Amino acid sequence: MTTDVLLFKITLLIYFVTTICYLIGVISLKDRFRQNAIRLLIGGFVLHCVTLATRWVATGAIPVASLHESLSFFAWALVGIYLLFYLRYRTVMLGAFITPLALVLMIIGSAAPKQAPALNPMLDSWWFPVHVTLAFLGHAVFAIAAAAGIMYLLQERMLKSKKFSSLFYRLPSLDTLDSMNYKCLTFGFPLMTMGIISGAIWANSAWGGYWRWDPKETWALITWFLYAALLHGRLTIGWRGRRAAIFAIVGFGFLLFTFFGVNTFLSGEHSFRNFTGQ
Amino acid sequence: MHIVIVGLSHRTAPVEIREKLAFAPTAMERPLRQMLELPTIAEGLIVSTCNRVELCAATKEPEAAIAALRRFLAEYHEVPPEEINGSLYNYQGEEAIRHLFRVSSSLDSMVLGEPQILGQIKTAYSYAAEFRTCGLILNRFLHKAFSVAKRVRTETAIASNAVSVSFAAVELARKIFDRLDNKGVMIIGAGEMCELAARHFVANGVSKVLVTNRTFERAEKLAAEFQGKAIPFEDFVDHLADVDIVMTSTGAPNFILGQRQMEEVLKRRKNRPMFLIDIAVPRDIDPKVNKLDNAYLYDVDDLQGVVQANLKERQKEASKAEAIVEQEIGQFHQWLGNLEVKPTIIALRRKLEEIRQQELDKTFSNLKDLTAGQRKSIEAMSSAIINKILHQPTSILKRTQNDSSGEDYVDAVRALFDLPAPADNDKEIKPLDDMEEAG
Numbered sequence: 001m002t003t004d005v006l007l008f009k010i011t012l013l014i015y016f017v018t019t020i021c022y023l024i025g026v027i028s029l030k031d032r033f034r035q036n037a038i039r040l041l042i043g044g045f046v047l048h049c050v051t052l053a054t055r056w057v058a059t060g061a062i063p064v065a066s067l068h069e070s071l072s073f074f075a076w077a078l079v080g081i082y083l084l085f086y087l088r089y090r091t092v093m094l095g096a097f098i099t100p101l102a103l104v105l106m107i108i109g110s111a112a113p114k115q116a117p118a119l120n121p122m123l124d125s126w127w128f129p130v131h132v133t134l135a136f137l138g139h140a141v142f143a144i145a146a147a148a149g150i151m152y153l154l155q156e157r158m159l160k161s162k163k164f165s166s167l168f169y170r171l172p173s174l175d176t177l178d179s180m181n182y183k184c185l186t187f188g189f190p191l192m193t194m195g196i197i198s199g200a201i202w203a204n205s206a207w208g209g210y211w212r213w214d215p216k217e218t219w220a221l222i223t224w225f226l227y228a229a230l231l232h233g234r235l236t237i238g239w240r241g242r243r244a245a246i247f248a249i250v251g252f253g254f255l256l257f258t259f260f261g262v263n264t265f266l267s268g269e270h271s272f273r274n275f276t277g278q
Numbered sequence: 279m280h281i282v283i284v285g286l287s288h289r290t291a292p293v294e295i296r297e298k299l300a301f302a303p304t305a306m307e308r309p310l311r312q313m314l315e316l317p318t319i320a321e322g323l324i325v326s327t328c329n330r331v332e333l334c335a336a337t338k339e340p341e342a343a344i345a346a347l348r349r350f351l352a353e354y355h356e357v358p359p360e361e362i363n364g365s366l367y368n369y370q371g372e373e374a375i376r377h378l379f380r381v382s383s384s385l386d387s388m389v390l391g392e393p394q395i396l397g398q399i400k401t402a403y404s405y406a407a408e409f410r411t412c413g414l415i416l417n418r419f420l421h422k423a424f425s426v427a428k429r430v431r432t433e434t435a436i437a438s439n440a441v442s443v444s445f446a447a448v449e450l451a452r453k454i455f456d457r458l459d460n461k462g463v464m465i466i467g468a469g470e471m472c473e474l475a476a477r478h479f480v481a482n483g484v485s486k487v488l489v490t491n492r493t494f495e496r497a498e499k500l501a502a503e504f505q506g507k508a509i510p511f512e513d514f515v516d517h518l519a520d521v522d523i524v525m526t527s528t529g530a531p532n533f534i535l536g537q538r539q540m541e542e543v544l545k546r547r548k549n550r551p552m553f554l555i556d557i558a559v560p561r562d563i564d565p566k567v568n569k570l571d572n573a574y575l576y577d578v579d580d581l582q583g584v585v586q587a588n589l590k591e592r593q594k595e596a597s598k599a600e601a602i603v604e605q606e607i608g609q610f611h612q613w614l615g616n617l618e619v620k621p622t623i624i625a626l627r628r629k630l631e632e633i634r635q636q637e638l639d640k641t642f643s644n645l646k647d648l649t650a651g652q653r654k655s656i657e658a659m660s661s662a663i664i665n666k667i668l669h670q671p672t673s674i675l676k677r678t679q680n681d682s683s684g685e686d687y688v689d690a691v692r693a694l695f696d697l698p699a700p701a702d703n704d705k706e707i708k709p710l711d712d713m714e715e716a717g
Contacts, residue, residue: 238547
C-alpha cells in the first residue's frame, strides 16, 4: 500500500466517524455530538489535503484523472466548501447532509482501482486539470445548494403544517437557507460555466473539435441550462424559497447522473476507461 | 449545622391557602426577626411569591427547627395549624439543598424555566441580608443557588423557546426571516394580544409599523405608540406588499383577506415570504392563504400548538438541568460537612495535646535529673503516641464527611472525648491542610 492510499483510508475512516457523530447528534439532538463532528471534520479535511498532496507528488500530476482520484477530489472539494460555508453561516446541521455524501464518494473511490493512471498522451494538457478542478468545485457548491434545499423543504413543511419535530429548533431560518441557495448559485454557476468552457478548449486541443455531443457533454449542457433557468428565475421573476430549493435538488440530481450515470450507462470520451487505457 | 426548609407551593396548596400564608414584600423585617427569635434557628430567610412560600433556615437541630417553623407559619398568619399542615412540605439536609437549587433554577415553577423566580429569591435574600438574619451558611447557600441557576440557564435550553403566544409569534418570525430589524409589521384592528405581540416585534428590532382600523382615530392612536403610520382601513390591502408580518384582530364576521388578494400581494413582493398572524375569532384571513407558497398563516390555535410544542421541548431540557443540580448538591454538601469536621479534628487534637502537656509536666517534675536529650526523647515519644492514636479517627472523619454517616462520627467523637461545642459559625475556619502541618 502506498502512503497516499494509506492516508486516503485514514481520511475515509475519519469521515465515517464524523458521519456517525452527526447521525447521533441529529437523532438524539445532543449538540455536543454535532460540535465534535465539526472538529472531526476539520481534522479529516486537513488530512485529506495531505492525502491529495502526497498523491500529487507521487504521481507527478494533479490527482483528478482516475475514478479513484476524482472521487477523492470531489469529496475534498465538498468538505472544503462546506467548511467555508460553516465559517460564514455557522450551520452545523448542513454538515449532517454533506458529510455522508462525502463519505459515500470516498467509499466508492476506495473500491475503484487505485494505481496511478497512465494518462492518454492526447489528454496531457494543462487544460485537463483546470477543467476537472473547476467542474468539481462547481459540483461541490451545487451539492451544498441541494443540501440547503433539503433543509429548506423540511423547515418549510414544518412551518406550513405547524407540526414541529425537534429538528425544527436546530434548523436555520428559511431566509438563511434561501440565501445559501442564492450564494451557491452565484458561485456554482460561473464555476460550472468556466468548467465547460475550459473543457471545450481542452477538447479542441485533444481531438481537434470544441464540442462532440458525447453523452456527458450533452448531460452537462442540460444541467447547465437548468441552473441557468434557476439563476434567471431568481434574478428576474423572483423565484425563491420552495421552488428554488426544488430546483437545486433536481439540478444536483442531474449533476450526479452526469458524473456517475453517464459513465455507467452510456459510453463516450469522458469514460474513465478511455483515460486510463484499461 | 443543617439546612431546613418549610414551605408550600402551587404544587401542594391551592391559591386560597397560598394567599393566607404569603408575606407582604414591603414588610419583611418583622417576620424575619421573629423567625430568628425562634429557638434552634441560627439563620433565616423567607421567600414569598404568588406561587410559593419558603422558610429556609440553618439550625443545629433540624427536627425541632422544622416543627418550630411549621408552628411559626401558622401562628404568624393566625391560621389553625390543622388547616395548613396538609399543604406544607419540609426538607432537610441534602433534600433541602436540592429543593432550593431546583426552585431557583425554575425547575419547580408552574411554567418550567420561567425567569422571574430567580429574581424573587434574590430579593428575598437581599431582605435577609439587610436585616442580618442570614450568616455564613445561608450566604454561601444562596450564592451557590444563584450560580446553579445561572449554570442551568446557560448550559441548557430550558429558558429558550417561547411559552407565551405573543413570544411564540416572534420566534416563528425568526424561523422564517432570521433577522427582524429590516422588517415591517402591519397591525389590522385593535386587540390586546395584537398590541402585545407588536410590542415584542418592536423590541426585537422591527422598524416599520403600519396600523389600520375601521376607526381611523384608533389606528392613529396606536400608531403613535409605536412611532408608526396609520393607514385608512379601505386601503390596507395596497400596503400589504410593504410589510413582512401582518397581525389581524378585527371583529369582522367574514374574511377580510382572501387567497386571491394575497396571491396578488405576494406577486408584487416578488415572492418574498410573509408571516400572517390571525388572532381574530371568527378569523380574518382565509385559511387557504396558508396554501400559497411563501405565505405562512397562523391562527390562535396554531400559536397555542407552538407553545405546547415549546413546553415539551423545555421538558426535555429539564433532565439536563436536574443533572446539573445533582452535581452541585454534592459540592455544597461537602462544604457544609467541612464546617463540622474541621473544627472537630482541631478540637480533638487540642484536647490530646493538652493532656500530653499536663502529663509531661507531671513526669518532668518527678524526674528532675533527666538530661536535655532524654527530655527530648520523652517529648517525641508522647507526641508520636498522640499522632498514632489520632491517625485513624482523623482519616475516618475526613473520609466520611461527605456521606450521611459523617455526622454520626462527629457526634461520637465529640461525646467520647468530651469536646466543647463548635465555635461560632462566623469565625473563619482554617483549612484542613494548615492544621495538619501544625500537628
